[in-house]
Amino acid sequence: MSGYEVVLTSDRTMMTNHHGKEFLGFLTTGPALNMPEELWLWLGAPKPKVDREGKPVEAPYGMRKVEAKLLEAGFKAAIIDPDHLHKHLDSMKILMLGHHDYFAYGPPSSEWWMITGKEPINRVSFRKLMESPTVRKAKEKGVKIIAGGPGAWQWLWELECWRKWGVDLVIEGEVERVIVDVVGKALNNEPLPDYIYVGPRDSPTLEEIPVIKGASINGLVEIMRGCPRGCRFCPVTLRSLRFIPLEKIREEILVNLRAGIKGVLLHSEDVFLYCAEGVRPNPKAIMKLHKLVRELVGEEGAIGWSHLTPSTVRYAEEKYGLVTKLMDEIILTDKQRFIGVQVGVETGSPRLAKLIMPGKASPYPPEKWPEIVVEAFKIMHENNIIPAATIILGIPSEKSEDVVKTAELIDELKYYRSLIVPMFFVPMGAMKNLDWFRRKNVRQEHIDVLLKTFYHTLRWAEEIIDKYYLHGAKMVPLKIMLKFFMKYVKYRVEKFKPQIEELLRQ
Amino acid sequence: MTLNFEKKSFHIVVIDSGRVDYGLVLEKIVKNGMMGYSRFTIHVLSNHETPFHLEKLRSIIQNNIAYTLIIRYHKLTENNVKEVLTEVKNKPHEIIGNFKVK
Numbered sequence: 001m002s003g004y005e006v007v008l009t010s011d012r013t014m015m016t017n018h019h020g021k022e023f024l025g026f027l028t029t030g031p032a033l034n035m036p037e038e039l040w041l042w043l044g045a046p047k048p049k050v051d052r053e054g055k056p057v058e059a060p061y062g063m064r065k066v067e068a069k070l071l072e073a074g075f076k077a078a079i080i081d082p083d084h085l086h087k088h089l090d091s092m093k094i095l096m097l098g099h100h101d102y103f104a105y106g107p108p109s110s111e112w113w114m115i116t117g118k119e120p121i122n123r124v125s126f127r128k129l130m131e132s133p134t135v136r137k138a139k140e141k142g143v144k145i146i147a148g149g150p151g152a153w154q155w156l157w158e159l160e161c162w163r164k165w166g167v168d169l170v171i172e173g174e175v176e177r178v179i180v181d182v183v184g185k186a187l188n189n190e191p192l193p194d195y196i197y198v199g200p201r202d203s204p205t206l207e208e209i210p211v212i213k214g215a216s217i218n219g220l221v222e223i224m225r226g227c228p229r230g231c232r233f234c235p236v237t238l239r240s241l242r243f244i245p246l247e248k249i250r251e252e253i254l255v256n257l258r259a260g261i262k263g264v265l266l267h268s269e270d271v272f273l274y275c276a277e278g279v280r281p282n283p284k285a286i287m288k289l290h291k292l293v294r295e296l297v298g299e300e301g302a303i304g305w306s307h308l309t310p311s312t313v314r315y316a317e318e319k320y321g322l323v324t325k326l327m328d329e330i331i332l333t334d335k336q337r338f339i340g341v342q343v344g345v346e347t348g349s350p351r352l353a354k355l356i357m358p359g360k361a362s363p364y365p366p367e368k369w370p371e372i373v374v375e376a377f378k379i380m381h382e383n384n385i386i387p388a389a390t391i392i393l394g395i396p397s398e399k400s401e402d403v404v405k406t407a408e409l410i411d412e413l414k415y416y417r418s419l420i421v422p423m424f425f426v427p428m429g430a431m432k433n434l435d436w437f438r439r440k441n442v443r444q445e446h447i448d449v450l451l452k453t454f455y456h457t458l459r460w461a462e463e464i465i466d467k468y469y470l471h472g473a474k475m476v477p478l479k480i481m482l483k484f485f486m487k488y489v490k491y492r493v494e495k496f497k498p499q500i501e502e503l504l505r506q
Numbered sequence: 507m508t509l510n511f512e513k514k515s516f517h518i519v520v521i522d523s524g525r526v527d528y529g530l531v532l533e534k535i536v537k538n539g540m541m542g543y544s545r546f547t548i549h550v551l552s553n554h555e556t557p558f559h560l561e562k563l564r565s566i567i568q569n570n571i572a573y574t575l576i577i578r579y580h581k582l583t584e585n586n587v588k589e590v591l592t593e594v595k596n597k598p599h600e601i602i603g604n605f606k607v608k
Contacts, residue, residue, distance in 0.1 A: 195575070202545070
């Protein structure tokens with residue numbers, strides 16, 4: 001049918017636009033709770049629109065980059081939805097997999113798994129893909145399987161699956177500089193290495209990073225790679241810092257718009273650090289970037305951000321009034337009434353902040369971390385920015401008093417519209433050689449924080465869903481399901497509250 | 507046979523005939539990393555089936571953030587040992603472990 005020699009794919013939890021609401025993607029990191037898996041998947045990961053060949057209109061951004069690199073090198077490559085792989089069995093020689101959490105070892109999947117004792121849906125879904133008749137048949141035919149993406153490291157803990165499913169090579173890191181060579185050798189049937197870790201000195205230059213050829217999920221467009229803050233638990237900070245030029249950003253937005261995607265989700269570890277000098281925001285560059293985006297998407301389109309850091313939010317507003325200016329002049333329109341963003345709070349303890357993320361508070365001192373967070377949340381609340389904040393529990397060297405400080409910080413944040421997602425420590429970044437946070441390490445203080453985040457999130461989620469997030473007749477079934485789900489979880493938590501510690505330790 | 511990407515690699519050959527200290531691999535990486543190498547191809551000759559040879563390298567991979575690592579598996583046979591040693595002969599390399607020819 002197609003003649004694609006190289007097929008890129010992933011399981012349903014990755015190949016979806018989450019109803020156009022990125023935050024719903026979090027549902028795919030948990031197990032299907034008290035409902036059929038199919039229904040849970042529909043809630044968090046509905047099937048995307050595809051063409052006759054099974055090519056999705058929107059696909060994960062990282063896979064789009066790999067696809068672009070291969071197309072530019074002249075390979076017949078395409079991203080194919082997992083339900084349509086069978087259409088390409090005759091031509092497929094290489095099957096490339098991408099995922100950010102193949103086996104649910106990443107945060108927060110590992111945490112939901114630990115709390116509920118049930119396998120998260122992303123793990124179940126990926127296993128089903130690998131054990132599907134199509135993938136098995138492809139393997140029998142001699143198709144080579146190459147796995148990559150941010151979750152590549154997890155294969156090292158799943159060697160039996162690696163063997164059973166016949167994975168030929170796992171690549172970890174930024175692959176632009178190596179992938180064309182690897183695929184060329186694989187097509188020539190030359191022996192491949194088993195594992196490649198691409199170190200920071202082999203990160204691609206700006207010229208080596210291609211422009212995507214097909215649309216990305218929810219219009220995600222990368223504006224920078226790497227991060228200067230150097231948080232020890234984060235793998236992104238290991239990469240060299242590169243700012244994507246406006247012209248490339250513009251080209252990628254146009255690719256998305258031409259495919260019918262109405263919004264743009266700017267991706268960066270901290271959108272306010274675009275073209276920054278060190279960790280001080282560059283207001284001119286930020287305004288210019290957003291003006292460009294608004295010009296391209298028009299008043300009807302939505303602008304989104306992937307991540308912000310509390311310290312840049314505070315600094316940008318205090319020093320330049322930038323948050324208010326940006327929201328009032330560019331982002332908020334008659335159609336766009338808010339912007340959602342992921343914000344790493346991680347801890348409420350200045351001691352721990354100093355130890356594991358000394359640069360995160362910068363240009364303020366790490367001792368002021370809780371104060372910075374509260375101030376940033378206030379600024380965001382006043383400007384219709386809704387943060388989905390993350391907290392990390394069980395960081396090595398964490399003491400009881402650190403967890404208590406985190407609980408106190410959550411109390412202070414209760415006035416500000418936000419969601420707070422607790423995560424258990426997963427060894428990554430410069431801390432990847434350390435131990436995982438396990439059930440046996442759960443203490444009463446952790447449970448206090450879990451409950452506080454739960455009630456905080458529940459309280460604000462209802463308001464967010466009603467007033468901001470899910471609008472229009474199309475979203476009504478989803479809204480009803482989510483509200484029902486929240487009620488159910490609240491009932492379960494209330495019921496089991498007295499025994500939670502015991503349940504977690506089981 | 508190697509990737510173009512590996513041309514500037516430092517090669518570490520691990521002949522695992524049973525009693526190899528894998529900690530030496532990390533030592534060799536660090537030592538040669540200080541000499542300016544940033545890519546390392548680790549050839550593992552082992553009787554363990556692939557990918558289970560990676561179990562012994564896992565902590566090395568986990569402890570490394572700075573260097574590019576390329577790991578290649580070869581079944582431990584006399585022919586393969588000869589082939590790998592021939593391949594790395596004119597390239598910068600170090601060998602860990604040994605193999606007795608019958």
